[in-house]
Amino acid sequence: MLCFENDYSEGAHPAVLRRLVETNLTPQPGYGADEYSESARAKIRDTCLSPTADIYFISGGTQTNALVIGSLLRPYEGVVSAVSGHVNAHEGGAVEFTGHKVLPLPHHDGKIAPSELRSFMGGFYSDPNHEHMVFPGMVYISHPTEYGTLYTLSELSAISEICHEHNIPLFLDGARLAAGLAADGAELSLPGIARLCDVFYIGGTKCGALCGEALVFPKGAPEHFLTLIKQRGALLAKGRLCGVQFDALFTDGLYFELGEHSVKTAMRLKAGLLERGYTFHIDSPTNQQFVIMPNSKLAELTGKVRYSFWEPYDNDHTVIRLATSWATEMAAVEELLAILR
């Protein structure tokens, strides 16, 4: 069975696993105070050119999103997000469970438009009834988005500027950041993100780790953030588990290499599908490809290929998602293309 269902079907990259084995029996303090976490933090600070950043490792993306949003917002505030944002659509109400509203903006291939953000913020404060409404207290974006698309440098700069005019933080969800950094034409680098965002995370789960996201506060974390992590159940006793993995991922550029591999395989898949006349729901430069498939063709895939249902397109077509990852072999892509001949 070919597996293009998602980018978290395998375990960890072998180098990551190897490092877990090597360090396994060395006793370490708990809760993220271990030497591996410290080393990983130092490497990430270097890579981000953000020498005083506070960094925490959290086990997964929804956990991280709810923790950041619920901790940074004041009680009368909500988080602005694309209506298609993961926090608005696919996290089982994790943000609302922390007591806060998601304030949805329209999405454009998964992205919010700076001009619409600006007019939303302006409209809010000029509404004479705004004290009866939820204040926009943070902007959340995902990069790559849920549709695999990327913000340009000028878009991120504009969003950052709007946030800072209104004195609210900008939060970038980088669950799939490795693919976003590696994409052809990508304008955003880790130092650029660290400069423009107030908080962001570098996804490990979807790029070579068993679990874990590196949460970075370039300008410093909120007070007593460790207690907030504990309170939300997100503090691993064996913090070393994430520390070791990120230490390995940020050694010798492994993280970037894995991102590049996921994009390279995706681009081969995309090119092959275009050659074969398939059309795409969205033009994604990263590891997620959204293909408009004839339903007849879909039936043929059964038992041969695992993919994700995305949404119905019309009576005869369905949008499916084909995802590659650090673990996708190029041979598997060719095999898939052969099936989709």
Next chain:
Amino acid sequence: MLCFENDYSEGAHPAVLRRLVETNLTPQPGYGADEYSESARAKIRDTCLSPTADIYFISGGTQTNALVIGSLLRPYEGVVSAVSGHVNAHEGGAVEFTGHKVLPLPHHDGKIAPSELRSFMGGFYSDPNHEHMVFPGMVYISHPTEYGTLYTLSELSAISEICHEHNIPLFLDGARLAAGLAADGAELSLPGIARLCDVFYIGGTKCGALCGEALVFPKGAPEHFLTLIKQRGALLAKGRLCGVQFDALFTDGLYFELGEHSVKTAMRLKAGLLERGYTFHIDSPTNQQFVIMPNSKLAELTGKVRYSFWEPYDNDHTVIRLATSWATEMAAVEELLAILR
């Protein structure tokens, strides 16, 4: 440096790690639907003699406690716990963050007394003002307790009976259950616990796993529990991480063996300390030992032994905790005893 600070200083038992390596590249569905999780569930059901139990793997103890308590309680209910219970004292308010009160009962070496529970429940319902108060909606106990002590079968039966008279669930926190099962004189087995409790968990983090607790609902989980896990940020995309580990722990009795090892080393330590005239704050039959140490002696340990401060005893003494684990070598115990001569 000798390490008796806690039972989560090392990584995973080598057999667990080996299994992670072996299964690493086999693609699996996410979110706990992988074959390793299924296999682990089957083994745990067998071991618990609880063939229809629902089982979920959660990354850590606080996460599990907050999830269970917040999900099962109705909005007007709180959870009854010993005042010393982990959920009341050391989880940064994780239960209250879900909107529920912890209703504290006195503790007796970490345990609640069935008679006091009965009289609390009776007193609540006979108070004419009880509709203005938080209803007791669940009983939480830890076994072993935070003081390393164990409930007897008759105590657990009595508590279970009181819960069921009032139609509220009994929840057992088994973060250190392996040690509790292995202790000399332990009266509670997994099948016994599964019979008397409505929900409990089998701790992996503190017994050989990198992370993970196996949450067991012998009579079935609440509706849409997967969504609740997701909502609280506790759903790992790579559910296999916990599944593989518990599958290894429940193969060939490894889990029980590790628990026995932790108790055996602790009992040697205890016997050695008694011989040397040390006294104990509490008589614990499990892997946590609470020693009343002269402060002068404590000073000598600096730089040689890692231990946990517990609480001041008097002007000249301090209660410290010495913990063993699956990874503690007997030679290290002897070395510690040599230092404490």
Next chain:
Amino acid sequence: MLCFENDYSEGAHPAVLRRLVETNLTPQPGYGADEYSESARAKIRDTCLSPTADIYFISGGTQTNALVIGSLLRPYEGVVSAVSGHVNAHEGGAVEFTGHKVLPLPHHDGKIAPSELRSFMGGFYSDPNHEHMVFPGMVYISHPTEYGTLYTLSELSAISEICHEHNIPLFLDGARLAAGLAADGAELSLPGIARLCDVFYIGGTKCGALCGEALVFPKGAPEHFLTLIKQRGALLAKGRLCGVQFDALFTDGLYFELGEHSVKTAMRLKAGLLERGYTFHIDSPTNQQFVIMPNSKLAELTGKVRYSFWEPYDNDHTVIRLATSWATEMAAVEELLAILR
């Protein structure tokens, strides 16, 4: 100064106030157990032809909405509402503060369309990822809506049917129900609403009371609802305050009379404005009228008339809301029409 700003600018109808004075010194039990509350409940049950309804009096609308939604939803559920619904737009995030998401549907002059509700519900359950999403656990509608419009009997029946097919409650916010019952062509009566809804409230604040909404559960309230009211801070010690007022409002048809008065004055205003060539943003049959006003005209009103800004229309026009109430004198309407000549 003419006052058409809203329908809560004055105190209580004189008959209501008189009853407060008459009953003032008779001692009564607290928390809604007083004889006036009992009498009001009996009258409301009679009027609704709902002899076993549970009825509670709550001080205001947002309070009632948050209480009902937060109490009835299970933790993994959200409430479906028109995007324009008061709970989604103008309650400062009160629903999210209880931990639940508002699931917005498009609005049509303030109403949700049964067909869109049906397709939303169907779409949710057929989405293979729905376990990662917030379950629709209740439908909220306002009647009259925030735009003054009314559901027809066939619309409410269809919505009720969809809810019951999915086994979720239908909640009707009747903050301005008196006007809705009195409108020309209104198809919904109190017995009809009690038959089709699982919970609704009869607004007092906006129809003759100093404060208070009568919350009706035709099929019975959730268990321990009094405790939930207390927990959310909504339980008045002197429950008599609301009881007396609703008792007066439901004596000799006063409530209906006040609603009729508010509609009659609004209809005279509407007719007069139409004669004068004004256009309306929405065709409302109730006490709120949304007029598209030339900005030049608006300037003339300053210092003479109080109205509510609603939203900008175009560069030269603004939508304003003119509201009448039980207290609006017909002479004031004529005076306003004279100004708007």
Next chain:
Amino acid sequence: MLCFENDYSEGAHPAVLRRLVETNLTPQPGYGADEYSESARAKIRDTCLSPTADIYFISGGTQTNALVIGSLLRPYEGVVSAVSGHVNAHEGGAVEFTGHKVLPLPHHDGKIAPSELRSFMGGFYSDPNHEHMVFPGMVYISHPTEYGTLYTLSELSAISEICHEHNIPLFLDGARLAAGLAADGAELSLPGIARLCDVFYIGGTKCGALCGEALVFPKGAPEHFLTLIKQRGALLAKGRLCGVQFDALFTDGLYFELGEHSVKTAMRLKAGLLERGYTFHIDSPTNQQFVIMPNSKLAELTGKVRYSFWEPYDNDHTVIRLATSWATEMAAVEELLAILR
């Protein structure tokens, strides 16, 4: 039937009601922006010698407590309270519903001891595990306490000092403040309270109003407090209802007069009971008296006197509460004493 059950059995003081009638038809802006609320605020600021205080009117005590505590605490903080404090015992978990823990201290006749508070705060910060615990983020006291007792000036000063050393606010629940100000030997005045507390409220419900508490922030309210009030459902559309009442209560010293009356009747009752040989559970100088009654005597009261059950004392005695209020007639006290002969 004599009514000594509580201090909220009647409606409002006639002067308060009269003012409601007089102002009834004058249109006013909503949500607390009316002229009566402004006037009441001015009078309260004058009385408190607190010219820049922010003042809000909230409908009841539990509402106010949950609002203040939930709004001022940061997410990792809880509120310190006597174990007997209303917020810990009798508010249905309203504080926990906002996500925060109540951190209980022992009570001494309802009061916390400054020395115990100091040692709790010190102990917290010196505990090496305190980052895993709930931070004390506010101190809550009630004055008079739930047992009718009063803090001395030196006690309140000491508590205030400890709070400010730790940079956390001191919150005084004055639900029955009128009685506390009027008691013989009372050391605390409104200006004194305003000087030593960061936030407090002046109870109206239990002193002459139909509903309402005046919430005072001598040093200013938190940002966007109106939105927080709205969010918790506590913002009355007709804010005038509370404004008018407090305006009347703070005209010509009525509030103080009513407090004095409640204390005078209570002291006559207390003296009479002492003469008759009754003993008291607690020596209360205010309007609540806690009498240890022989159960045989209690039976005699049935049908003649309404009182509150407090708690069992021993097999033959019960503690009951007898409360007076602004509305208690001295003749009723004498009648009660005659019955208790």
